[in-house]
Amino acid sequence: MKRLALLIVILSGGLLLYATKDFPSWGDPNSPASTHVSPRYLEKSLEETAVPNVVTAVLADYRGYDTMFETTVIFCAGVACFMLLRKFEPEERDLYYRHIPTGLTLHIKGEKQIPSTSKEFEKIDAIWTPYDFIINTVSRFLVPFIQLFALYVIAHGHHSPGGGFQGGVILGASIIVLAVAFNLRTAVRRFGEKIDGIMSALGVFIYAGVGAFCAILGAEFLNYRALAKILPVGKVMARSHGILAVEIGVGIAVMAVMICIYNNVASEGKFDEGL
């Protein structure tokens, strides 16, 4: 197998390297890639979409259809992780509980269990480790600041590097920080599985919904110019607002999917202690 791999790699690598002799040099401003399609993006994006960050303008407006499918890809990954791994009834029937005031651990074999609403006992697993006070407190303090920064990244994506994907990942990370610092059950209590699933679908639905809404209003699919009919702004600003709306949708979807993938993969679908 290794020899076959070496042969394939040398063949493909050789072909690819041989073809570079026709390439323009690195950084050449007169290369076809820099002179054919993209100058119009750079020159016209401010006057056509009122968005100075050209990458966001191209991503969400000129090539917005691609981005919708990109969000669908990440949605598929979340749904796939859920569908493949989730175990609703775990196999082992041994339950471990910890008495919070004293730190005593209970190991219950068999069918009986302590009700989940009990305030004194918390459900743990055999791999439980004692918590570190510093990590717990610091992460709890950090979460709202992380989320604020993420919202800034989404909203300010028009003027600075950022946008929906980047902000969504940071939002997802704010909940995953809780899951890593405490345990998965705490994070799931804060941001439940049901709301997570609904939000992942909602986020992408906002994106495709904005596009369909533009089609209903008379323009082509994802042509934000049509939004000028219902918003009290001109056609150019309507594009800017359309871009913001889809970026919000993307942010919600990416956040929910990141959390879903982490929850399912880290706990192997059992939604217990996690890592």
Place this chain on the structure above:
Amino acid sequence: MDFLLTHLVAKYNFWLYIILMMIGLYAMIAKNNLIKKLVGMNIFQTAIILFYVSIGSKRGGTIPIVEHIAGGGEHAINPTRYVNPLPHVLMLTAIVVSVSTFGVALALAIKIYQRYKTLEEDELLTRIRES
């Protein structure tokens, strides 16, 4: 010597990324452990992303955020001052695709491990044949 100078020095970025791609491709095909194959896949895809992004660079160009004065007063924008934004956009998509494929592949690896308690391919084939 001339050939090397003109082609290698002027385009060494492409050469580097192609070699990186081939390292990832080799790992994907030749390694025995499933997780090592996954890492090889990630290296392969990341190298392609770097390859694309380097297509868009321009000597002396800055990030593609157009300078503007708030409240109007635009001046003509010179495209050669800014880096080509299109490869960046394409590669945002490619990064997301790479992450999604990695997530699904990890979920599959977990399922395999839960069933067979090993991640080495030759061991897996023996255990499958036995069962």
Place this chain on the structure above:
Amino acid sequence: MTGNYPALLVTVPLLAAFVIYGCSWLHKRSCLFMALLGLTIPFAISVALLKKVLINGHISYHLGGWDPPWGIAYELDPINAIVLVAVTTVALVNLIATSKEIETRFSDRRGAFYALYLLFVVGLLGIVATGDLFNLYVLLEIASITGYSLIAMGDPARAPLSSLNYVFMGTIGACFYLLGVGYIYIMTGSLNMADVHVLLPPLYHSSAIVVAFIFCLVGVMIKMGFFPLHSWLPNAYTYAPSPATSLIAPLMTKVMAYVMIRLMISVFSPKFVFSSIAASNAVVWLACLAIVMGALMALAQRDVRRMLTYIIVSEIGYIVGGAWIGNATAMSGAVLHIINDVLMTFCVFLSLGAIARSTKGYQIENFSGLFKKIPVTMATFVVSGLSIIGIPPTCGFFSKWYLILGAIEGGHYGFIVVLLLSSLINIILFFRIFEEAFFVYPKTNAVHTEGEASIAIAETPFVTLIPLVLTAILLIFTGIYSGSLIALIIKPVVSAGLL
């Protein structure tokens, strides 16, 4: 609204998938109805689009209102439109026929299953309709990722590893395609198919474009299961759950074959592709090898599912060989074979899924006496088998006929010999199953007299049976109307420059 049909075709199942997944967390029972709605509307739209394309010739839809090459465009011509109808038909009929099995087998995650099912169809519809190279890559990845997950839901012992091997090979294929597109972008600066077609002719001699074509082609060939890059196919399709197999097996490989033909005629024109006679001859010989190896490996299988997956490898060999022979008749034969193969493979896998309810396993021995037990289902299996062999008036005969005509015109007699040889092998493959199913071999001497009487008719439920019978009738219908289909297909093929 009718002007937006190309976008609605892809967006309606997309929105339906999101609504289904969201609602599955609240109310599970409504998921099936929404899934059926989400597939019926695209079916109707694709038929309407076919009618429009027949009247207008070519439809171009600019998404976001931006003209290509600055925006993404959907380009529909007769080849596209017919393949779209085939894809939506298979998806809808498969969902109706396997809905009961999905509801019972995956009841706690059926929302996720329907969502991924619909997204797989969205990916395929987008791949067929799009006119942008990078958009094709994104949609290809949607179809691939949903395919990997649907396949992994099968037999818990073998499906995850088969799916993971499919992940590795499929990712290599998609990344090779992406590399090819990257090379095209470096040399031309554009991603739109029509724009690249215009910009490429002065660059035909450059090695970068040749390498770009090779890498795009190899990537697509990996994803379509062309020998020798097919190693992921038998395991992935054998161990997948049967609702997923009867969706993915007919569609994924054939849509990839369509992509190859689209690249050959609309992006790199036939002048470039067939400029090296040696290379195109080599590909035709490789296709002949694929046909023979597929048929021989199918002969060696005792498991009927695996046998059918090797037949898929053989069929892809027909399509690739027909496309690379280099004249308009053979190329139209290849496109007709894509459509026919979608229907034939669908019918055979769906009937196999229905048969599996009545047998203990998938080995040929398990088929004994089935003609008495499930006569109508076996009849549809027989019709699809005859179509794969190539017996008129089923559709399989007509596409093979046009492929042979094209091969005679192109002088590739080896291809004709291989085609006839594989048809003979297919006769053996299917008739041994028919023979096993027709006679009841008594298992022990003691129950000799009970053997005949104990086999009562336990036919498949109507929800599966009626779609099966309709598909079998469709096979014959498509065969009868092959002439008009070929007349439709040959126009864009000839106008692209093939003779």
